[in-house]
Amino acid sequence: MLSASDFASASWDLVVRVDHPDEEEQKDVTLRVSGDLHVGGVMLKLVEQINIAQDWSDFALWWEQKRCWLLKTHWTLDKCGVQADAKLVFTPQHKMLRLRLPNVKTVRLRVSFSAVVFKAVSDICKALNIRRPEELSLLKPSSDYFKKKKKKDKNNKEPLIEDILNLESSPTISGPPVSPGLYSKTMTPTYDPVNGTPVSSTMTWFSDSPLTEQNCNILAFSQPPQSPEALADMYQSRSLVDKTKLNAGWLDSSRSLMEQGIQEDEQLLLRFKYYTFFDLNPKYDAVRINQLYEQARWAIVLEEIDCTEEEMLIFAALQYHISKLSSSAEIQDFTSESEVDEVEAALSNLEVTLEGGKADNTLEDITDIPKLADNLKLFRPKKLILKAFKQYWFVFKDTSITYFKNKELEEGEPVEKLNLRGCEVVPDVNVAGRKFGIKLLIPVADGMNEVYLRCDHENQYAQWMAACILASKGKTMADSSYQPEVLNILSFLRMKNRNSTSSVASGPENMDMNPECFVSPRCAKKHKSKQLAARIMEAHQNVAQMSLVEAKLRFIQAWQSLPEFGLTYYLVRFKGSKKDDILGVSYNRLIRIDAATGVPITTWRFANMKQWNVNWEIRQVAIEFDQNVSIAFSCLSADCKVVHEYIGGYIFLSTRSKGQNETLDEDLFHKLTGGQE
Helix, strand or coil, rough: CCCHHHHHHHHHHHHHHCCCCCCCCEEEEEEECCCCCEEHHHHHHHHHHCCCCCCCEEEEEEECCCCCEEEECCEHHHHHHCCCCCCCCEEEEEEEEECCCCCCCEEEEECCCCCEEEHHHHHHHHHHHCCCHHEEEEEECCCCCHHHHHHHCCCCCCCHHHEEEEEECCCCCCCCCHHHHHCCCCCCCCCCCCCCCCCCCCHHHHHCCCCCHHHHHHHHHHCCCHHHHHHHHHCCCHHHHHHHCCCEECHHHHHHHHHHHCCCCCCEEECCCCCCCCCCCCCHHHHHHHHHHHHHHHHCCCCCCCCHHHHHHHHHHHHHHHHHHHHHHHHHHHCHHHHHHHHHHHHHHHHHHHHCCCCCCCCCCCCCCCCCCEEEEEEEECCCCCCCCCCEEEEECCCCCECCCCCHCCCCCCCCEEECCCCCEEEEEEECEEEEEEEEEEECCCCCEEEEEECCCHHHHHHHHHHHHHHCCCCCCCCHHHHHHHHHHHHHHHHHHCCCCCCCCCCCHCCCCCHHHHHHHHHHHHHHHHHHHHHHHHHCCCCCCHHHHHHHHHHHHHHCCCCCCCCCCEEEECCCCCCCCCECCCCCEEEEEEEECCCEEEEEEEHHHHEEEEECCCCCCEEEECCCCEEEEEEEECCCHHHHHHHHHHHHHCCCCCCCCCCCCCHHHHHHHCCCC
């Protein structure tokens, strides 16, 4: 039997700081504990000693030195490794956090600082009514991100708080965030598919959510465009190396906010991280579509993604149209049934093209793989040779192109056969100049072969371009997504087509437009304001009949068709190389890019990946592909865990299917992205 003195020697003093939200200063509480006392027992003793009647259920112990939560309350202090020198804090697990959304609106809500970020983002998205939370994550901005804004606000007497949407009674702590009905395809639509307003029955589902109808509109409706001065203040001319810094701050999805040093009421960015937007549905996704549109819009006007001037004008026309509809009172009126049916049919078609799903008019009955055969012009760039295109007879079958000197020689030996699987396909188009080109970067052993094809007209270009895009992904023209892809390309070309015959009215409609709000500052400097307004109004004629949601989806679709879409850049050093390169990470491939010239060197497809791992000691990512191809690189612009998570995340998202229910396999996500650190 132990005597009282023996027991006293086995116990020791543990000092716990109590982080009480109602009191300004934190108090230290000393407890007499022993190593076999479990964490739950420590918390019970603590609450008894504090002796304040309140709900302590959200409180947990945080170990400062080890930067970890003690959430396994059945573990003993010995098992946790807690000794007398441990600095423990008894603090709420849910704390306030400010999130800057893609539409530059800041929301303030209560978020779990103890759950892993993947789970915390899922809870945030439920509170904001954004489906498919796995596509989003939290980004810690660089230190200078908010500096310019703060400088401006010094001269502004208005308090910044008015910009913040306060959702303090956030459901991320209390009960289910939203009724499951909100996510069910069999339930009544929650949004009007034409203008994105919540349908009358929707708001009953927000009874346990902080999203009132007004707040929902703030998130689901486009904000008024920023002034040209504000745009110029935010704009930075960025090189490819500069763009690598934008993606350094993604938080680790497998660790909690507290473990990553995030403070209470800190400001983070909520962004779409993975560029695979699954199951975009106007009936359920008004907030998601609007935030996606806003992220695309800012990427265009701040030139985070490159586009031609012709494309910039299309984006400007769509922005102007969306801005006009959003501010108009007319959109609050509900359309008649027949109009809704017509627009729904158009939107479902558009939805198919956005997600590459199956459409009704697919090539289902085809037994042979279709082929394309036509006269095209070809050019291979060589040093000191002018760009001279030469005509050949081209045949496109399966995933490869063969070309012959003329049609009569088709049965004989071709001049060359180009295998397009894994190649880069870049549009080289100027609709006004009647130039319809396709640039192909075909992977070979020592890099990429560059080939240019030139088509005669829109229809020919759309067919061949769609075939090239599918072939690069290893798909043939028999795939159900071929026809939607052709229509997608044609619709984008028609938007670019400047209608010179119809004069643009210079009436009050375009007099109220401030054209510099809709284009990048660099583009605005090239043109006089009136000239820019006229060109935007000219492009607007091609989109003027679109409904609000259709225009947003069309903007997202046009963004997706840009060559650089979905590429996230990191500065890396490949094993065996003496210079730094850029690594582009996309939803289906990795691209090695020359940091000095921006020219792609090699492409590796995820479909050919056998395995990848990280050597945590030397912080190096190693990847093995088919045909004994292996690469290894260390990351210079971010932690290697960020790149590792990107690759695993895209592979995880590729496992989703429409047949699945809405619940995600979180364990699989962490298995693919967590690493064995």
